[in-house]
Amino acid sequence: MTDLSAAAAFLMDNDNFTILLHTSPDGDAVGSGYALCHVLQQLSKHVRVICSDPIPSRYAYFTDKVPMQQFDDECVIAVDLADVLLLGTLREQYGERVQLCIDHHASNTGYAERNFINPMAAANCENVYNLIKQLGVPIDSITADALFTGISTDTGCFRYSNCTADTHRIAAHLIELGAAAGEINRIMFETKSRGRIEVERMALESIEYHFGNRCALMTVTNEMRQMIDSIELDGLAALPRQIEGVQIGVTLKEMNSDQYKVSVRTHAPINASAICARLGGGGHARAAGCQLHMSAEEAKQRLLGAVADEMEQSGCKG
Amino acid sequence: MTDLSAAAAFLMDNDNFTILLHTSPDGDAVGSGYALCHVLQQLSKHVRVICSDPIPSRYAYFTDKVPMQQFDDECVIAVDLADVLLLGTLREQYGERVQLCIDHHASNTGYAERNFINPMAAANCENVYNLIKQLGVPIDSITADALFTGISTDTGCFRYSNCTADTHRIAAHLIELGAAAGEINRIMFETKSRGRIEVERMALESIEYHFGNRCALMTVTNEMRQMIDSIELDGLAALPRQIEGVQIGVTLKEMNSDQYKVSVRTHAPINASAICARLGGGGHARAAGCQLHMSAEEAKQRLLGAVADEMEQSGCKG
Numbered sequence: 001m002t003d004l005s006a007a008a009a010f011l012m013d014n015d016n017f018t019i020l021l022h023t024s025p026d027g028d029a030v031g032s033g034y035a036l037c038h039v040l041q042q043l044s045k046h047v048r049v050i051c052s053d054p055i056p057s058r059y060a061y062f063t064d065k066v067p068m069q070q071f072d073d074e075c076v077i078a079v080d081l082a083d084v085l086l087l088g089t090l091r092e093q094y095g096e097r098v099q100l101c102i103d104h105h106a107s108n109t110g111y112a113e114r115n116f117i118n119p120m121a122a123a124n125c126e127n128v129y130n131l132i133k134q135l136g137v138p139i140d141s142i143t144a145d146a147l148f149t150g151i152s153t154d155t156g157c158f159r160y161s162n163c164t165a166d167t168h169r170i171a172a173h174l175i176e177l178g179a180a181a182g183e184i185n186r187i188m189f190e191t192k193s194r195g196r197i198e199v200e201r202m203a204l205e206s207i208e209y210h211f212g213n214r215c216a217l218m219t220v221t222n223e224m225r226q227m228i229d230s231i232e233l234d235g236l237a238a239l240p241r242q243i244e245g246v247q248i249g250v251t252l253k254e255m256n257s258d259q260y261k262v263s264v265r266t267h268a269p270i271n272a273s274a275i276c277a278r279l280g281g282g283g284h285a286r287a288a289g290c291q292l293h294m295s296a297e298e299a300k301q302r303l304l305g306a307v308a309d310e311m312e313q314s315g316c317k318g
Numbered sequence: 319m320t321d322l323s324a325a326a327a328f329l330m331d332n333d334n335f336t337i338l339l340h341t342s343p344d345g346d347a348v349g350s351g352y353a354l355c356h357v358l359q360q361l362s363k364h365v366r367v368i369c370s371d372p373i374p375s376r377y378a379y380f381t382d383k384v385p386m387q388q389f390d391d392e393c394v395i396a397v398d399l400a401d402v403l404l405l406g407t408l409r410e411q412y413g414e415r416v417q418l419c420i421d422h423h424a425s426n427t428g429y430a431e432r433n434f435i436n437p438m439a440a441a442n443c444e445n446v447y448n449l450i451k452q453l454g455v456p457i458d459s460i461t462a463d464a465l466f467t468g469i470s471t472d473t474g475c476f477r478y479s480n481c482t483a484d485t486h487r488i489a490a491h492l493i494e495l496g497a498a499a500g501e502i503n504r505i506m507f508e509t510k511s512r513g514r515i516e517v518e519r520m521a522l523e524s525i526e527y528h529f530g531n532r533c534a535l536m537t538v539t540n541e542m543r544q545m546i547d548s549i550e551l552d553g554l555a556a557l558p559r560q561i562e563g564v565q566i567g568v569t570l571k572e573m574n575s576d577q578y579k580v581s582v583r584t585h586a587p588i589n590a591s592a593i594c595a596r597l598g599g600g601g602h603a604r605a606a607g608c609q610l611h612m613s614a615e616e617a618k619q620r621l622l623g624a625v626a627d628e629m630e631q632s633g634c635k636g
Contacts, residue, residue, distance in 0.1 A: 158476040158489075159507055161500025165490040171476075172486035182479025186585070189477055193562045201519050244511045267504070 002100070002114040004127075008134035010100055010114060011040060018074040020094055021051040022086035024230065027188065030059045031150025032079035032102070032124045038066045038146065039137045046071045052088030056230075058187060061180075062145040075099055080124040080150075082108045082282070102127050107273060107282045122162040125150030129170050141178030148179035149188065156238070157189050161268070161286065196232045199224045203236055207243075215248040215307055216240035217300065222254045237263035247316070248275070248307055252299060260292045260299045269314055278306040320418070320432040322445075326452035328418055328432060329358060336392040338412055339369040340404035342548065345506065348377045349468030350397035350420070350442045356384045356464065357455045364389045370406030374548075376505060379498075380463040393417055398442040398468075400426045400600070420445050425591060425600045440480040443468030447488050459496030466497035467506065474556070475507050479586070479604065514550045517542045521554050525561075533566040533625055534558035535618065540572045555581035565634070566593070566625055570617060578610045578617045587632055596624040 002010075011017070019037055021029045033049040040047045048068040049055075055063055076098050081087070082105035084095040101112035104127055106119035121127045125147040132139060139147070151171055155163040158171070175181050192200075199220075206219040218240045225233060233253070240249030247270050251263040262279070265287050266272040272288040279302060281290020292299040320328075329335070337355055339347045351367040358365045366386040367373075373381055394416050399405070400423035402413040419430035422445055424437035439445045443465045450457060457465070469489055473481040476489070493499050510518075517538075524537040536558045543551060551571070558567030565588050569581040580597070583605050584590040590606040597620060599608020610617040 158486075159503045161504070163499065165493040168476075168486040168490035168493065172483040172490065175483040175486065181481065185477045186479070190560050191562050192560045197522055197561060201522060204515055204519060242508050242510045243515060244509050 002116045004116060004131055004134050007100060007102065007114065007116045007131060011045075011131075011135065012043070014075045015045050016071040016074050017045060017047045018076050018094075019047065019049045020076065020078040020081060020087060020090060020098065021049060021055075022081045023051070023053050023088040024234075025051050025053060025055060026234070027059065027153030028123045028125055028150035029080040030055055030063065031146040031148075031153075032128045034059075034063055034066050035125065035128050035132070035143045035146035035150075036077070036079060036102075037068075038143050039132050039135060039139075041066070041069070042137050043135070050090065052090045059149065061184075061187075062142055062149065065142045077102070078112060079103065079128065080105075084109070084111050102131060105284065107284075120164070122160070122164060122167045123151040123154035125154070126167060126170055129174075139174070139177045141180075144174040144177040144179035145184065148174045148181055149184055152181075152185055153188055157185055162284075193228060193232060195228045196235075199227050199232075200236065200239070203239065207240060209246075210304055211248075211307070211311065213245050214311075215250065215304070216243050216246045217250045217252065217303070219296070220251060220253045222256075225253065225255075234263075237265060241265040241267065248272075248311075250303055250307070252296065252303070254296070255291075258293060258295055260294075260296070261289065262292060262299070262303060263287075263289050270316060271310065271314065274313075275306050275310045278309060279303070320434045322434060322449055322452050325418060325420065325432065325434045325449060329363075329449075329453065330361070332393045333363050334389040334392050335363060335365045336394050336412075337365065337367045338394065338396040338399060338405060338408060338416065339367060339373075340399045341369070341371050341406040342552075343369050343371060343373060344552070345377065345471030346441045346443055346468035347398040348373055348381065349464040349466075349471075350446045352377075352381055352384050353443065353446050353450070353461045353464035353468075354395070354397060354420075355386075356461050357450050357453060357457075359384070359387070360455050361453065368408065370408045377467065379502075379505075380460055380467065383460045395420070396430060397421065397446065398423075402427070402429050420449060423602065425602075438482070440478070440482060440485045441469040441472035443472070444485060444488055447492075457492070457495045459498075462492040462495040462497035463502065466492045466499055467502055470499070470503055471506055475503055480602075511546060511550060513546045514553075517545050517550075518554065518557070521557065525558060527564075528622055529566075529625070529629065531563050532629075533568065533622070534561050534564045535568045535570065535621070537614070538569060538571045540574075543571065543573075555583060559583040559585065566590075566629075568621055568625070570614065570621070572614070573609075576611060576613055578612075578614070580608050580610060580617070580621060582606050582608075588634060589628065589632065592631075593624050593628045596627060597621070 019033045037047045046069045078098045078101045098112040100114045104121040104124040108117045208217045237251040249265040253261045264272040276288040276290040279290040337351045355365045364387045396416045396419045416430040418432045422439040422442040426435045526535045555569040565585045567583040571579045582590040594606040594608040597608040
């Protein structure tokens, strides 16, 4: 385990950084990567961010302001990346040569040479904020926008139980440093396409209740999936857990024929990560995921079985 | 205009406080009133909170912990109350003898003997927090829960553009002092009844688009209104403005036959308060309301007229 000052020293001592993001990069991954990239460039380092998937255009308000640089003999960093499996197509090239990892997932596999893993941070952007303070680089409005985006998106806009006093204090500081908080939150949370509203209605109709209404299972079909973009789709997974009395919200997203991406959200004390681990997945205590290659009916049965086992084991069944 | 230290001195010098809340009290009104009540009781004052409507039970986690006291010769305070019209049935008794008002509405009519109005505060609970600091009373977990509730609810859980660095910094401090932030946000924002989900679907179906999809008008019928409680109903008003491209979201809520309560939410630069003022109402720049006594069809026409006039005047039309 590396501490922040050692991580900062490693960054000061090296150059030509390639920063890796996980597949389907979210606000916290993109915010972490671009904030660190921008700050290292201010230290006259050469830096680029790469990802096996495209960077969503909704983050253009900060990604457009950070140029990607080209170089050989790279020094490899990963941010917000719990497992090399999440490198996607970049895994073969980079999986075994990550020199520094900055992450907040408790499930991080420790794949890097130097691992700074702080699961107390609601967003990995909190870790990057603290790292930037160690580096002594002033935070400008570009860095502030990137970090605020990660913090806001990974906490459901300061809503979830992972959000701490530190999270709010960092947000306050970033707003003072120029983060366009209201505008960022509007883009990330307040805007739904008309397609999203239609899909939301269809998804709500698909909900089945199990275990005395304590588990709600929602299905998103391939057809629904194609009506909206992937980020809006990801937001749907929050819906089942929002229903009164529901402790476990499960979203089954059809990817291809007989291929499902599953998202599990829970309320305490049910452990979402433990449910998904029973099916080969993982994540956080209240939000986790896995993939299932089987029919919808089989996938539902496997999932409900894992939920039942976890409820039993945690003494919450009955 | 009274300043905070004069307001604090007034509270120190008097006793037997009746704290008035507005009709349909929301989290900020209840949080402001009960936090101030609890703190004044800690100063051995006699205090009660009263309101023409019942205090919703969802705030029981702090309201249950603050006893209401009885006394004669009262000293009258109003919190989060912009206009004596909002006293409802208490107006006749108290409308002309409010001695101190603590509020954050720019539209406050200045009806009290002493008015502390700070529209920079996203929630009136920010003003009450600063007033409590002036009083020098330590904030315990009951006060922290009450104040956090007001701040969180009036900012849409730190989402809206009214939320400032100060808002986040106060939230951080309240969490450190024991506010159960995650649990409060879950109750206020993460929980929807199954009835609410059904009504939401019906309300979304009712949406009409006007002015090139820049205005979305949603109707909530009496029948829909009776399926859920009033707090859940209030939350619906946020939906129309969330639709991509919509700058003005209008919700028409049927109260009785030919009686409509209207809620207007806008994005900058459209002024919601100015739209509602054209129809005898008022509120904040991005969230305002009015009441219309006419048929649904007439109400829609009047509203769309006011929206058109305001768009024209602000140079946003066409």
